[in-house]
Amino acid sequence: MTTRTTIRIPGFRGDVIAPDHHDYDDARAVWNGTVDRRPRLIARCSGTADVAAAVRYARDRDLEIAVRGGGHNVAGAAVCDGGIVIDLSAMRAVSVDPVERTALVQGGALWGDVDHETQAHGLATTGGIVSHTGVGGLTLGGGIGWLMRKHGLAVDNLVEAEVVTAEGEIIWASASDHPDLFWALRGGGGNFGIVSSFRFALHSVGPIVIAGPVFWPAEDTTEVLRFYREFVTDAPDELGNIVKLTTIPPLPVIDEHLHFQPTIAVASCYAGPVEDGERAVRALRQFGKPLLDLVGPTLYVDHQSGLDATVPHGWHYYWKATNLTGLSDEVIDIVAAHAHRATSPRSYAAMFHMGGAIPRAPRDATAYAGRDVDHNIIVHAAWLPEQDDTVRAAETAWARAFLDALQLHRAGVYVNFLDSDDDASRVREAYGDDTYRRLADVKAKFDPENVLHNNKNIQPRTPAQ
Structure with missing residues (x-):
């Protein structure tokens, strides 16, 4: 008979x-299957x-701390080797x-949990494009x-937050x-405390919206992007668009x-x-010769979860990303040359249309620093766990080369899109010098010992700095 380790955390x-618990391997697994870390303890x-x-227990024993909300961070920040994972995944009430x-x-909720409850009242708030993304990580990076x-x-839309500090105070x-x-x-990001609850402002949305993707052949990429550049110039604020350069996913609704046919898609x-939505997307749907048009009236909750099956838990993922200064002909040519x-x-590769309400918010109201960019792009390498290192090497090299080709057109980066090999210089790139210094001052006040550092870390500023 095997004796299981019993550990008691006071007040827990x-x-x-x-590690000898029957749920240990499942509990330490996160969305990105390349992450394989073994914590001493999962609380x-x-x-x-x-x-x-759990924070006080870890501090008393000088244990490394990782914080898990949805476990969706591509860099695997939700789990650490040899330390303690403070796991909020059972805290999903809305x-x-x-x-x-x-x-x-609650801090362990997923966006699908939020949409499920808020849409019962015809309400919603801005929250991701994949419903199994965690509320905490996405929000703290900007959202x-x-x-x-x-x-x-x-x-x-964040009104207030309940925070457990690095000292274990609430x-x-x-x-x-x-x-x-x-x-x-x-x-x-998660530098300043563990957010156990978020309160969001809600807005009237749905339940039925005009939404969905239009697909064109990959060889039409340049023409579609040039049309898209003009299409979004005068787009109403209500219209959200994402360009996706990929293959057509093997979903049941698609012949x-x-x-897996190479394509460029614009989802709205x-x-x-x-x-009003039908009028707003009419020109997009009529452009060129689409392979497939899936735009139509749909439940907002269904649209929010429509991409879930294309990025499941356990696949292997690697990201590179940047904000873009604009969609010049040169940028379009680079994207068209590298995407496929x-x-x-x-x-x-996915490109998000920004603008609208984002740049109208006061610049110093939040630490999010990318308000003035028109687009940001993520290069998302993905392969199956059973595929060998040759595939991994090819996909990661593709992502890096794509980012390198955009070097002259970069304008910062969205911190939530940084992977594990994006160093401190890229964290500074996400914020700019002034915002980073201000963040470092707040870090020095609330976490001067940098206890919460398993993240895209902000170093606490010292008086000498």
Whole structure:
């Protein structure tokens, strides 16, 4: 008979999972299957008090801390070797106040949890493009999604946050309470505390929206991108668009003869009346000779989860990304030349149209620093776990070469798109010098010992600096 290790954390009511626990391998697995780390302990919290107890336990024993919300970070920040994972994945409650139009969301919730509860009241907030993404990680880095041009980023909709500090204290941060911390949380990542609850502002959305992708053959990429550049110039704020350069996914709604055919797609979501949305996307749908048009009235929750099957848990992923100064002919030529060089049919490049409400927010209101860019692009290499190192090497080389080719057109980077080999210089690139210094000051106040450093780290600023 095997004796299982029993570890007790004072004041902790959740599950404590050690390496000999039958759930250990599942509990340490994250979305990116390339991440294979073995923590000493996983503390699966049942509530905020457990989070605080786990922090104090780790501090008392000088244990490395990783924080898991949705576990979706491509760099694998949610798990560490030899330390403790403070796991919020059991904390997924969402409570909607339809009168005040707010939602209180626990730190382990996924965006699918939020959409499920808020759409019951015809409400939503900006939250990702994949429903199994965690609320915490996406929000703390800024939070881009389909609704951002109309309703702002996720951080623009954050009203207050319950935070467990690096000392294990529980505080609330808002515009009136700890405003410096509140500013830093909105874009500065998981550097300043563990957010156990978020309160978001909600907006009327759906339940039916005009949404979906239009696909053209890959050889039409240059022409489609040049049309798209003009199409989005006067696009209404309600219209969110994402360009995806990929192969057609093998989804049940798509005829088999189109599966994995190289393509350029423009996916849209209109955050307004269906009739207005149909007019807004008409020119897009009529351009050229599309292979496939899946735009139409759809439930917002279905659109939010429509890409889930194309990026499942456990596949191997590698990202490179940058903001773009614009879509010049030169940028379009670079994108067209590199996008379809991937050898894996699961790899893709995606370009997000920014603008709208994003640049209209006060520049110093949040730590998110990419408000003035028109587009950002992510080069997303993906391959199956059973494929060998030859495939991995080819896909990662493709992503790096793509980013290198865009060097002269880069304008910062979205911090949530940084991978594990993006160093401190790229973190500074995400914020710029002034915002980084201000973040470093807040870090020095709330985490001077840099306890929370398994993230895209902001170093605490010392008086000498």
